[in-house]
């Protein structure tokens with residue numbers, strides 16, 4: 132049997148547990164310059180704004196503990212993150228009533244798209260700590276998105292912009308055949324594969 136597929140109901144179908152923390156991204160780890168880095172919230176909002184790293188860390192923070200799932204089939208359980216609740220930034224930006232979707236913009240032109248509604252949970256953070264330590268650059272530090280209910284490509288590392296749109300706009304992997312919705316419990320890994328692919 133080439134693969135061991137766990138029947139553990141706490142692990143999404145087709146995933147394998149890892150104790151490590153694999154690193155996956157396209158391009159090089161970007162250099163972070165606190166003098167120029169900003170997190171910008173813009174697009175169809177009443178109150179566009181930007182935050183420096185210090186301003187972000189001065190906001191009330193939230194901890195989230197749980198599991199993360201990569202489409203390449205690893206799941207890491209019991210991870211611990213700290214950051215600013217994304218919902219609180221949305222409240223400050225005040226999206227116009229026409230807003231339906233959000234695009235996360237990161238360094239190296241990485242983007243990923245989601246319905247705004249998918250990002251309003253208690254688990255969706257603009258994260259800057261992992262397991263009680265400053266988030267390492269290889270994992271998206273100092274600041275990344277965390278949307279852990281979905282496959283991990285929906286959590287942009289080195290986040291710098293959040294754009295509010297009145298339509299969907301596919302991101303980096305979504306235009307390359309990854310599923311638009313990315314729910315690991317439904318195994319929404321890829322889209323538009325021919326039926327013989329299995």
Ligand SMILES: Nc1nc2c(c(=O)[nH]1)N[C@H]1C(S)=C(S)[C@@H](COP(=O)(O)O)O[C@H]1N2
Nearest residue numbers: 153154155156157237241270283284287288
């Ligand atoms: N900016 C950026 N964010 C990214 C990616 C990327 O290539 N660039 N890859 C995504 C993918 S496919 C995964 S699985 C996770 C990996 O996060 P990790 O390296 O911390 O495990 O980051 C996501 N966020």
Ligand SMILES: [Mo]
Nearest residue numbers: 155201202284
């Ligand atoms: Mo991934």
